Amino acid sequence: MGKRMSPPAPVDPRSSRDFRPELYPLCEGRPAPAADSGDPVAQRMLEFAGIYYRLNLLYTRLQEVRLGHSAALPAAIHAEIGQAVQDRDALEDRLAPEGFFAEAVIEGLVTTNLVFSHALKKSMEPKPAVSSSSFSLYVPMPQPGEDLEAHLRRHLGAFFDIPDSAVPAPGKAKRPSRKQAAAPSRKASRRGSKP
């Protein structure tokens, strides 16, 4: 994230004695990052998580008042909710120039998860595993009317050129020799087979 928009260190409600973990939203479906993380993305996530936790607490308190389980004044809670919404809007606006945004997933009255948009998200997502047992081949589209088998033979010659004698009879498993199985024909390798 850019240096110009460095956020202040967020207050982590998890350090509070009366912390209610069931009201602390997940971040991207996982527990929120550690408070001492120096990572700017994590810091921004914590800012949003903190403010939605505050909103969750307030909505829950309001619900408790309505159900007669609390003697707090609803008007006071409404005012606090108004302030928390303003603070969330201010946070959204502060981070808007860099496109950092949290979208709340709400169940009932409670925000349970936050889904983030930001510039580094793509680079932070897990990369697909590269397995040594997989490979890809480039085969151009055949021309209209072109014989498909001939087209595939031309481009995947190595895989078609295995002699019939190398194919095991049913019930007699026999691996083709390494030379037969692996060595692509000169033609196929020139045409762009990729490891």
Added chain:
Amino acid sequence: MRKLILRNFQSPGDLVMLTAALRDLHRCHPGSFATDVRTSCPALWENNPFITPLREDDPEVEVVKCEYPLIHRSNEEPWHFIHGFMQDLGVKVGLAIRPAFFGGDIYLTEEELASPGLGLGDLPSDLPWWIVSAGGKYDYTIKWWHRRRYQEVVDQLQGRIHFVQVGEQGHYHPPLRGVTDLRGKTSLRDLVRLVYHSHGVFCGVTVLMHLAAALPQVPGRPLARGGVIIAGGREPPHWEAYPTHQFIHTVGQLPCCATGGCWRSRTVPLGDGEPHDRPEHLCLDVVGGMPHCMEMISASMATAAFRLLPASS
């Protein structure tokens, strides 16, 4: 007959402009070329009658790298983006190519022409519906207008226009209230189809505005598809704007875009290692978290632009 493969792997908006160059190559020189393309957006070439499957290893095939160097003269000379690929292609094939239509060239199937798809049957039947894109890619954040302003416009036009919000997953597209939300749910081909059936597009300088100009109008609608484009001062208006759109720009109103577009990339650096973070690509005049040129465009200015368009009434 010469055989050409046109190559370009830029963004969809650029490629809509390349569809125009291909069309006009054939219109200016009918029967002279067999053409194929290699691009990042096959969806834009579906059903295109100017495509003939060609192989790069065919010795008769010429592979043409398509570019638009004309953009570097766009602040000084009166050219539109539509001339960009066309001029470059003309030079590379040694022939003059002139635009035959002010827009790209996209073809839909009968099924696509019949309905917008995507389960949009629930849209209000008594209102025109427009597509809105309230964000964009992270490489050009300088093109973004504030989402609260998009929301204000949506709210101000409630009961007159229904909006369908779109946006690619992984890009910045904060949600709007009171819209049909199709963010992350449309392929490029879905978007083509949606734009065709929409009454207009409300967005920054994006592929949507080029699609809106490229696609034919739905039969029975007498006027052109609308467009309200929040452009600011990044691009010279003559390079980007289409005549039937309301293109709200600020070129000539600020020192940083006094005589043309600034062509910069980002409002603030994002720290993602991209060259767009370099000082020469950053906005020179940020006000309230927005480029000054975008900040100058109020929600009521955009709403007023809608009122000028018959397609929104």
